[in-house]
Amino acid sequence: xxxxxxxxxxxxxxxxxxxxxxxxxxxxxxxxxxxxxxxxxxxxxxxxxxxxxxxxxxxxxxxxxxxxxxxxxxxxxxxxxxxxxxxxxxxxxxxxxxxxxxxxxxxxxxxxxxxxxxxxxxxxxxxxxxxxxxxxxxxxxxxxxxxxxxxxxxxxxxxxxxxxxxxxxxxxxxxxxxxxxxxxxxxxxxxxxxxxxxxxxxxxxxxxxxxxxxxxxxxxxxxxxxxxxxxxxxxxxxxxxxxxxxxxxxxxxxxxxxxxxxxxxxxxxxxxxxxxxxxxxxxxxxxxxxxxxxxxxxxxxxxxxxxxxxxxxxxxxxxxxxxxxxxxxxxxxxxxxxxxxxxxxxxxxxxxxxxxxxxxxxxxxx
Amino acid sequence: xxxxxxxxxxxxxxxxxxxxxxxxxxxxxxxxxxxxxxxxxxxxxxxxxxxxxxxxxxxxxxxxxxxxxxxxxxxxxxxxxxxxxxxxxxxxxxxxxxxxxxxxxxxxxxxxxxxxxxxxxxxxxxxxxxxxxxxxxxxxxxxxxxxxxxxxxxxxxxxxxxxxxxxxxxxxxxxxxxxxxxxxxxxxxxxxxxxxxxxxxxxxxxxxxxxxxxxxxxxxxxxxxxxxxxxxxxxxxxxxxxxxxxxxxxxxxxxxxxxxxxxxxxxxxxxxxxxxxxxxxxxxxxxxxxxxxxxxxxxxxxxxxxxxxxxxxxxxxxxxxxxxxxxxxxxxxxxxxxxxxxxxxxxxxxxxxxxxxxxxxxxxxxxxxxxxxxxxxxxxxxxxxx
Numbered sequence: 001x002x003x004x005x006x007x008x009x010x011x012x013x014x015x016x017x018x019x020x021x022x023x024x025x026x027x028x029x030x031x032x033x034x035x036x037x038x039x040x041x042x043x044x045x046x047x048x049x050x051x052x053x054x055x056x057x058x059x060x061x062x063x064x065x066x067x068x069x070x071x072x073x074x075x076x077x078x079x080x081x082x083x084x085x086x087x088x089x090x091x092x093x094x095x096x097x098x099x100x101x102x103x104x105x106x107x108x109x110x111x112x113x114x115x116x117x118x119x120x121x122x123x124x125x126x127x128x129x130x131x132x133x134x135x136x137x138x139x140x141x142x143x144x145x146x147x148x149x150x151x152x153x154x155x156x157x158x159x160x161x162x163x164x165x166x167x168x169x170x171x172x173x174x175x176x177x178x179x180x181x182x183x184x185x186x187x188x189x190x191x192x193x194x195x196x197x198x199x200x201x202x203x204x205x206x207x208x209x210x211x212x213x214x215x216x217x218x219x220x221x222x223x224x225x226x227x228x229x230x231x232x233x234x235x236x237x238x239x240x241x242x243x244x245x246x247x248x249x250x251x252x253x254x255x256x257x258x259x260x261x262x263x264x265x266x267x268x269x270x271x272x273x274x275x276x277x278x279x280x281x282x283x284x285x286x287x288x289x290x291x292x293x294x295x296x297x298x299x300x301x302x303x304x305x306x307x308x309x310x311x312x313x314x315x316x317x318x319x320x321x322x323x324x325x326x327x328x329x330x331x332x333x334x335x336x337x338x339x340x341x342x343x344x345x346x347x348x349x350x351x352x353x354x355x356x357x358x359x360x361x362x363x364x365x366x
Numbered sequence: 367x368x369x370x371x372x373x374x375x376x377x378x379x380x381x382x383x384x385x386x387x388x389x390x391x392x393x394x395x396x397x398x399x400x401x402x403x404x405x406x407x408x409x410x411x412x413x414x415x416x417x418x419x420x421x422x423x424x425x426x427x428x429x430x431x432x433x434x435x436x437x438x439x440x441x442x443x444x445x446x447x448x449x450x451x452x453x454x455x456x457x458x459x460x461x462x463x464x465x466x467x468x469x470x471x472x473x474x475x476x477x478x479x480x481x482x483x484x485x486x487x488x489x490x491x492x493x494x495x496x497x498x499x500x501x502x503x504x505x506x507x508x509x510x511x512x513x514x515x516x517x518x519x520x521x522x523x524x525x526x527x528x529x530x531x532x533x534x535x536x537x538x539x540x541x542x543x544x545x546x547x548x549x550x551x552x553x554x555x556x557x558x559x560x561x562x563x564x565x566x567x568x569x570x571x572x573x574x575x576x577x578x579x580x581x582x583x584x585x586x587x588x589x590x591x592x593x594x595x596x597x598x599x600x601x602x603x604x605x606x607x608x609x610x611x612x613x614x615x616x617x618x619x620x621x622x623x624x625x626x627x628x629x630x631x632x633x634x635x636x637x638x639x640x641x642x643x644x645x646x647x648x649x650x651x652x653x654x655x656x657x658x659x660x661x662x663x664x665x666x667x668x669x670x671x672x673x674x675x676x677x678x679x680x681x682x683x684x685x686x687x688x689x690x691x692x693x694x695x696x697x698x699x700x701x702x703x704x705x706x707x708x709x710x711x712x713x714x715x716x717x718x719x720x721x722x723x724x725x726x727x728x729x730x731x732x733x734x735x736x737x738x739x740x741x742x743x744x745x746x747x748x749x750x751x752x
Binding site: 123157198201240252278 | 393409410413423433447699707
């Protein structure tokens with residue numbers, strides 16, 4: 001209640017008048033009432049009422065925040081976080097080596113960035129994830145939906161059809177091996193059409209459309225509450241040309257990163273971004289580094305770099321708060337993103353390609 | 367969409383006037399400001415500014431479509447998703463041919479057949495849909511003055527003798543190929559900008575630019591200060607314009623590029639290779655009888671081509687992973703490689719056979735096919751494919 005008038009989210013002109021009239025704290029404003037306020041400052045009664053409502057709402061949310069009410073507060077203990085993190089799912093990538101390196105798969109509520117040279121498989125992985133997030137829970141998936149924001153125009157529906165068909169086939173094999181009721185029931189709804197209908201595709205042609213779309217994303221996610229994955233394929237492309245003012249670019253990118261973090265946390269979704277590589281010309285040599293500059297490197301929580309080594313594609317976990325840095329090979333097959341050596345015997349009741357953590361819990365339940 | 371005036375975003379008149387006093391007239395300017403700046407400039411409270419942001423965002427955000435709708439749309443019009451190259455093996459690997467709605471790049475050393483490929487594709491695009499064409503006009507932007515109308519007629523007559531059986535059919539085909547000769551970067555960009563109206567009026571179904579690299583490398587010398595960024599800007603702007611045209615009208619765009627050698631010491635050069643398929647020196651190339659073979663189409667600068675071929679030989683001969691003497695890659699740098707969606711590389715093999723390689727494609731794995739250049743254009747060798 002002792003909040004300073006200058007910090008209230010009112011229109012600047014109104015704030016200036018309040019300060020000029022001598023009001024210092026929000027408490028004073030609330031005590032005056034709308035008629036008194038309108039007379040003192042010289043605004044209409046309706047405007048005064050509106051201003052009072054804003055101030056009251058601000059003070060109310062301040063009060064609940066300090067009182068520690070569970071609804072609005074964002075603080076919790078590490079134990080609660082641990083329980084949350086263990087209960088929450090991962091989005092598997094169908095490449096078990098990559099899943100192991102990531103600690104189970106792409107994590108929800110975190111931003112994962114994939115950097116790589118052109119043609120190395122970033123868009124392939126994004127399409128694979130957009131299909132994998134929809135796998136029903138009994139098969140180890142999240143039964144979620146996906147938002148795909150494309151800035152480069154590299155999304156190919158035919159390829160997604162191939163990947164989705166392979167995924168459905170894989171689940172059918174597992175269901176045949178296990179012969180459980182919920183598996184068969186889930187398979188009824190998990191079909192090619194349903195997978196494709198739950199990938200929401202936006203084509204942004206420049207950074208203005210991208211900014212606009214990210215502003216509108218929270219509303220979209222509230223309407224479609226089952227979305228668990230937001231992919232932005234090519235966050236670098238619209239920002240890499242036509243920008244004379246680099247400080248504006250940094251500011252816009254930081255704002256974008258902030259909004260994405262809020263979206264990831266509030267809606268329990270994973271955000272996956274793909275970045276390009278650029279050549280940095282050094283003293284005597286040139287190296288490939290992720291584009292968009294050094295400060296952008298701080299935006300993502302987990303960073304994967306895809307690169308080549310003589311005909312073999314490699315993925316390196318470059319930045320992660322909980323996993324060790326390591327490099328694994330991967331393969332892109334007509335069925336999508338896969339390991340280099342196919343795991344032995346897919347009929348194995350262990351379910352080799354499923355999330356190992358999920359597997360542990362299921363055994364405990366049994 | 368970015369340049370959309372705020373008036374059309376349904377903001378109130380007085381608000382627009384107030385904003386224009388601060389030089390904020392388009393949606394782009396509005397969205398680039400932070401929330402505090404917006405509050406200052408509009409004089410509104412925090413909650414109202416957020417509502418305004420939503421309104422403006424709604425005006426410029428793209429429309430949502432599900433992947434299923436996209437698939438259905440493509441299924442309804444299967445022929446409009448690809449332009450068949452009439453090379454059977456290549457079409458199968460590319461799931462139909464050169465994809466519509468994205469950029470395809472053809473790269474090769476000089477004399478391998480880029481312009482021949484472009485001329486052949488021009489003929490194919492004018493064919494009716496029943497024969498695998500797009501039944502439309504072709505815009506051919508030529509920067510090297512390498513286009514030959516006689517060759518166009520020759521390929522058409524020899525490749526589809528049953529269809530082009532009369533002179534008037536040949537002439538009507540040539541009438542639908544519009545040739546523009548542009549010799550500077552600026553004029554190329556201006557031409558690309560003017561294409562939108564031409565595509566609608568002339569019912570264009572294919573855009574070819576032969577070649578992007580020659581005009582860019584003439585004007586920008588990357589050793590000079592600042593030229594590298596200017597070149598990247600020009601290429602990026604060109605690429606985004608072409609992508610917009612390709613997607614808006616669902617037509618294929620074919621661009622040609624050159625190769626360059628990067629001579630330098632040390633393994634740092636590894637970083638510049640975007641993919642093993644792009645490193646042309648990995649495959650075996652040279653034949654010393656190259657220069658004397660009659661079927662080699664001598665480029666304008668014979669000396670230049672033999673120098674490059676010699677360097678490829680050296681690079682290949684030094685062998686293995688360490689490339690001390692240099693390596694051969696597609697020109698125009700990394701940023702350009704990100705912008706094109708499909709990349710096909712043509713190379714010499716044992717003459718007269720050459721090989722065509724799919725180096726970057728969202729639907730196809732790396733594959734190689736062998737071909738020769740005949741009177742009827744490209745002919746694939748069926749025996750040696752893959």
